[in-house]
Amino acid sequence: MPEAEVVEDGTVEQDVTETPVEPVPVVEALNPADVAGKTVPLKRKPLKVDGKPLRKVHVPVLATGELGALAARLGDNQSMTHICAVYCDLHPSVVSAMHPDDFADLQETVFDFLPRFMREAISEFRAQVRKAAEQATEATSD
Numbered sequence: 541m542p543e544a545e546v547v548e549d550g551t552v553e554q555d556v557t558e559t560p561v562e563p564v565p566v567v568e569a570l571n572p573a574d575v576a577g578k579t580v581p582l583k584r585k586p587l588k589v590d591g592k593p594l595r596k597v598h599v600p601v602l603a604t605g606e607l608g609a610l611a612a613r614l615g616d617n618q619s620m621t622h623i624c625a626v627y628c629d630l631h632p633s634v635v636s637a638m639h640p641d642d643f644a645d646l647q648e649t650v651f652d653f654l655p656r657f658m659r660e661a662i663s664e665f666r667a668q669v670r671k672a673a674e675q676a677t678e679a680t681s682d
Contacts, residue, residue, distance in 0.1 A: 581595065584639035602627075618661075
């Protein structure tokens with residue numbers, strides 16, 4: 541940063557020569573189909589949301605730069621209902637109202653689109669929940 545100079549009237553003058561800014565490159569997928577996402581049809585129970593029919597849910601492919609915002613929106617809630625809702629930009633009540641088989645299709649698609657580190661964290665969380673449920677069942681059967 542250029543040095544500042546105090547002039548006679550007490551003001552500060554500084555040479556603020558603009559540093560040229562490099563243009564941001566236009567980056568696109570080589571094959572647009574790779575980032576098109578996938579549409580999951582609600583085959584068993586289409587819904588009506590705010591009076592409008594919902595027959596399918598679009599699952600986008602997120603870029604690395606979008607994962608931070610996704611993680612922030614997820615917070616500590618790692619339920620698949622919440623993850624699917626946030627990922628697909630739906631209200632959780634919409635996902636909760638889905639037929640279980642439609643939700644299973646959505647969950648599978650969202651899970652496949654998550655980056656590996658998120659899939660591993662979710663799998664670990666699920667294993668902990670299963671273990672806790674098994675221990676609770678064993679404790680009540682004794």
